[in-house]
Amino acid sequence: MKKYYFDYAAGTPLDPRVEKAMKPYWSEKFGNPGALHWFGQEASAAVFRARDTIAKALGCNYREIIFTSSATESNNLALRGVIKNFKILRFQDCKIENDKKNNFAISNLQLAIKPKIIVSAIEHDSILETARDLERKGVEVIYLPVDKNGMVDLKKLKESLDERTILVSVMYANNEVGTIEPIFEIAKIISDFKKGKGESQKSKGKFDNLYPLPPTSYPLFHTDAVQAFNYLNCNVNDLGVDLMTLSAQKIYGPKGVGLLYVKGLGFRVKGLENQNKKNNLYPNPYTLYPLITGGSQQEYGLRGGTENVPAIAGFGKAVELVEQSRQKENKRLRKLQEYFLAKMKKIAPDAKLNGSPIGSNRISNNLNFYFLPDRGSGLGSAQDLMIKLDLAGFAVSPGAACTARTCRPSHVLKALGYSDERATGSLRFTFGRPTTKTEVDKLLKVIYNLLLK
Structure with a gap:
C-alpha cells in the first residue's frame, strides 16, 4: 500500500x-573542526560556509549564529541563557558599584530583583516547559493570551512590560494552527518601551542601584521561527528581533541540528572578557550564559561539543534551497490549501477550521479542523479518524508531534478559547514540497468515505 504524508509541520x-552536500563529511572529510591540521580545517571550512549561508539568509553576520542539536535546545538556550547571564551580570555590577563606594558587601536588596519573562500562551512546549521551570526557580512568567485566531494580545503585552522584564518570547508562526504573529509590531512595542525606560531612568527611582545595567539593554526579544522559515521573511533586521530559533528538520534538512541567532554576539564575545577585566560597569547584556560547557572555542564558548559537521553542512544547503524557492512554493501551497478547504466544506460541512482564516495571517501549508464526533459515521473522535486514515495510508496529526502521544487537549486550541472536546477532537493537515493535488484528492476521497460509513 502506498503511503501519503500530510504532517510536514512535524518533520x-x-x-x-541536502543529502549530497552532507555525504562527504560522513566519510572522507571526517576531521574535527577544532583541529589545526588540514583535516580539521577542511571540516571547519564547511561549518563556516554553512554559517555564512544562513547568516546571509537572515540578514545578519555569520558571527551571530550558534549551532545547537535542535530547536528545543536553542529555545532552552535563549530562555535559560539570558536569565542566567542576567543574574551573573547583576551580581557583577552590584559588586562593582559597591566596590566604587568602598562597600564590599552586596546587600540582599540589591540582588532581590525578581526577573520577569513574557511568553505567549501558544508557544511550543520547549518554550512553555522551560518557562515553567524558570518560574519554579523564582522567575516571574507572564503568559500572553491570544484571541480566537491565535493572535497575541498586544495590549496585554504593553501592560506587562516593566523594569524587571528581561525577555519576551513569541513564536513567528504557530505549529498547530499556522497563525502568523505580528513580530515586527511586537518588536516596535518593546523598542518603544526601552526608549521610554531610558528616559525615565534619568531621574532617580525605586530601581536605582538595584538594576545597574543600562536601562535600554532589556527586555530582549526572542522568536521561535521554526515553522516560519519555509514561508515567511525571516530577515532579523526587518523583524527587529534579538534572538531567533530555527530547525533544519523542518526545512528538508537533517534532524539533530538547530540554531540560535543572537544579535551582536560575535562582535562582543571576545570584548566581554576584556570589559570584565577592566571592571566595566556594563558588561555585554547580549551574551548568553552557556548551558553546555567544556568547549571554549566551540560556538563562541556558548555551546560545548564537537560540531556536527555533516548536519551543519546540510543545514546550510537546506537554507539555500528554501531561499531559492520560497516565493514560488508559497504560492503553490496556498492554492492547495484553498482547494483543500473548499473541498472539505463540501464533503464535511460540519468540520470547523481552527485558527485564522486562510490569508495573510496563516502560513500556506497548514489546515487544522475540528471534526464533530458521532455523526453517524461510527467515528467516536478525531483520534478515530486519524487512526483510520493511517490504516488507509495517510499520515496526519492531532497537533504537535512532541505531545501527540499524550492524548491531552491541545494547549494551543484551549488558549484559543475552545472546549476540551474541540481541543482533543481536531486534526492538523500540513503540506510540503512533495504534496500534489492528486495526493490531496486521494486524501479527500478517503475522508469522505470514512465519514459516510
Missing part, C-alpha cells in the same frame, strides 16, 4: 540535494 524528508 520534512531530507532533500536529496
